[in-house]
Amino acid sequence: MTLGTPTEVPAEQVHAKSIIVIHPGSLNLRIGRASDLNPLTTLHAIARRRLPGGIQYRDSFLPERVDPNLIQELEEARLAVSHTLQSCLQSDGRRRYATPPQQIAAFNRRSQPELVNNSGGEWIKPEGDVVIGNDILRLDPKQDFNIHFPYKRGDLNVHSGSGGSLTAVMADLEAIWSYILETNFQISKKDLKFHKAVLIVPDVYNRTYLRELMYLVISKIGFGHCFLVQDHVAATFGSGLSYACVIDVGDQKTSVSCVEDGICHQNTRVRLDYGGGDITQIFFWLLQKCAFPYKECRDKNKLDTMLLRKLKEDFCHVNLDICGSQEKSFVLKQPDMPVYHFTIQVGDECIIAPLSLFSPELFAITGTKLIHTQKISTGDPEDPHDEIYLRDIRKKGMKESLDTANADLLNDTYLDNQQNNPNEDDIVVDAMDPVVPTSIREFVTNPGQILGLDQAVLQSIDRCPNEEIKRKMYGCILVVGGGMKFSGIGTWLQNRISLQIPYLYRAEQLDIVTNPRDMDPSMVAWKGACIMSCLETAHELWINAEEWEKFGVRILRERAPFTW
Numbered sequence: 001m002t003l004g005t006p007t008e009v010p011a012e013q014v015h016a017k018s019i020i021v022i023h024p025g026s027l028n029l030r031i032g033r034a035s036d037l038n039p040l041t042t043l044h045a046i047a048r049r050r051l052p053g054g055i056q057y058r059d060s061f062l063p064e065r066v067d068p069n070l071i072q073e074l075e076e077a078r079l080a081v082s083h084t085l086q087s088c089l090q091s092d093g094r095r096r097y098a099t100p101p102q103q104i105a106a107f108n109r110r111s112q113p114e115l116v117n118n119s120g121g122e123w124i125k126p127e128g129d130v131v132i133g134n135d136i137l138r139l140d141p142k143q144d145f146n147i148h149f150p151y152k153r154g155d156l157n158v159h160s161g162s163g164g165s166l167t168a169v170m171a172d173l174e175a176i177w178s179y180i181l182e183t184n185f186q187i188s189k190k191d192l193k194f195h196k197a198v199l200i201v202p203d204v205y206n207r208t209y210l211r212e213l214m215y216l217v218i219s220k221i222g223f224g225h226c227f228l229v230q231d232h233v234a235a236t237f238g239s240g241l242s243y244a245c246v247i248d249v250g251d252q253k254t255s256v257s258c259v260e261d262g263i264c265h266q267n268t269r270v271r272l273d274y275g276g277g278d279i280t281q282i283f284f285w286l287l288q289k290c291a292f293p294y295k296e297c298r299d300k301n302k303l304d305t306m307l308l309r310k311l312k313e314d315f316c317h318v319n320l321d322i323c324g325s326q327e328k329s330f331v332l333k334q335p336d337m338p339v340y341h342f343t344i345q346v347g348d349e350c351i352i353a354p355l356s357l358f359s360p361e362l363f364a365i366t367g368t369k370l371i372h373t374q375k376i377s378t379g380d381p382e383d384p385h386d387e388i389y390l391r392d393i394r395k396k397g398m399k400e401s402l403d404t405a406n407a408d409l410l411n412d413t414y415l416d417n418q419q420n421n422p423n424e425d426d427i428v429v430d431a432m433d434p435v436v437p438t439s440i441r442e443f444v445t446n447p448g449q450i451l452g453l454d455q456a457v458l459q460s461i462d463r464c465p466n467e468e469i470k471r472k473m474y475g476c477i478l479v480v481g482g483g484m485k486f487s488g489i490g491t492w493l494q495n496r497i498s499l500q501i502p503y504l505y506r507a508e509q510l511d512i513v514t515n516p517r518d519m520d521p522s523m524v525a526w527k528g529a530c531i532m533s534c535l536e537t538a539h540e541l542w543i544n545a546e547e548w549e550k551f552g553v554r555i556l557r558e559r560a561p562f563t564w
C-alpha cells in the first residue's frame, strides 16, 4: 500500500463529506456534513406568502403565555424559590442576601433609554414567495406571509390550524432542508442520490412520523441512503460516554432517558413540554415585575422574543455567589425603529428563571404541560410482518411446543390435571423478548402538577431494567441541548439529585457532564451522529433508496438502531 500525498484526501474523509447529518429542533435546525467541525445552525422555520384571501397563520416564536395574574400558584412558586435562595450560603460560607424587587423596580422606573442611532436598518424585500431560516427575522411583519415552525415541543408540529396537516408539515420540511442543501452546501437535487443522510429523531418517537420522515428524506428530497438515530443515543456518542442518563433541554422540550451501549432503554424515556423558551417567558414575567424599562416589549413580536431570549442567555445563571442587584445594559435595534441603549438592574430574577426546571409550577405560565412516554406499537397496516405479528407467531410457536411437551408428559402420566398447563395468556412473551414491554409504568406526579427535572431523572433511572444499570446511571448524568446552558446549574442539579438518590446507590460518585469534550452542549447530538455515521459498523445501518422502495417500513423496523 502506498501512502497518499498530503494533497490527497483520505477515503474516510471523502466518505464523511458525502454524509449530511440533520438535527431538527423546535427552534433551531442543525445541519452539516459529517466532516464539518460544526453544523450550520439556523431558525427552523419557513415563511410562505399568503394566497389572496388566505387564512393568516403565524406560529409563535416563544411558547404562548397565559395571563400570569390568573395563576395564583405562580407568585407562590416564585416566592418559594426566592426564599430557598435566601437561605442558601455563598461558597465562602456567608449567607446570601437579596435586593428587594421593589428597590430594583424603583431604579428601572427611573432609567431612561439613550438614543444611539435614528435607524435600526431595514426589513428585507423578499423576491419570492418563500423565506427560510434566519431571514424570517428580517421579514416585515406587515408583509402577507404566514410563518410555520415544523417542529414544536420536540416533535412534528401537527395541528388543526392552517398548514398543520402532516402533509403540510412534511412539505415545509422538504422546502427548508432542500433549500439549505442547495444554497448553503451547494448540493443540487440531482446529486443528492450520491449523498447519505443521518436524521436525528426524538427519543420518544411516533412511528408514523418516523416512516414519513424516512419517506421524506429518501423519496422526496432524494438522498441515496439514510438512517435514523435517536437524539440521546447520538448524544452519548458525541460525548464519548458508553452509558449515561441523558437530559436534553431544548427550546420547548426537556427529555430524559437512560442510554447504555447505544441502546436507549424504552421504559426510561420521558419528554416534558417545557424548555428554554418557557424559561424565557418566566424571565420576561420576572423582568416586568421589576419595571422592565422597555415597556413596549411584546412576546408576539418576533424580534422582541429574540431580544428576550438573548437577555436570558446573557443575564441568567445559577451562581449563588452573585447576590443583590446587578447593573446590566442592552441595545434595542430593530428595523424601522430608532436604536436605544437601556440600563437596567436585575437581582435574583436571573437565578429564579433557570431554577424553574426544578420548580416546574412556574411553567404554568405557558399553560398545561404533558408528559410523553414511548407508546407501545399498535401495528402498522403497511407492515404485515410488524412486531405484533412476530410476537403472535412466537406466542403460537411457544404454545405449540408447550402443548407437545405437555402431551408427552401426559402420556407418561406424570401430569394428571391441567393445573400446570399454562393457557395462552399466561405465557409471558416479554420474558423472551425483554425489549418489548407489555405495559409502561407511567411517570408519576401529584394531580395537576408538572414533573420537575430532578424528579424526571430519578424516575427515569428507577425504570432501568436492573440494579447494575441503575447504579451506573446514578453515577453519570449527561446534560445536552441549549436550554440548560446556565453557569452553575450543573452543581445545583448535582445537589438536588445527590440528596434524593436511594440509599442503596449513595456510595457512587455522581458525575454531571455539562460540557462533554468542551463542546457546546447544543451540538453534542449532531456531533455524535457524525461520529456514528463514519464508524465501520455503520454500514449495517444504512437503508438505500431501492430497499426503502421495496420493503418500506419493514426495513426501517429491521435495521433501525433502536427497538421499533
Ligand SMILES: Nc1ncnc2c1ncn2[C@@H]1O[C@H](COP(=O)(O)OP(=O)(O)OP(=O)(O)O)[C@@H](O)[C@H]1O
Pocket: 024, 025, 026, 027, 028, 029, 151, 153, 154, 155, 249, 250, 251, 252, 253, 254, 275, 276, 277, 309, 312, 313, 314, 481, 482, 483, 484, 485, 486, 522
Ligand atoms: N448561553 C445560553 N444560556 C442559556 N440558554 C441558552 C444559551 N444558548 C442557547 N440557549 C437556549 O437554548 C434553547 C435552544 O436550544 P436547542 O437549540 O437545543 O433547542 P431546539 O433543538 O431548537 O429545541 P427542542 O430540542 O426543544 O426541539 C433556546 O431556548 C435558547 O435560548
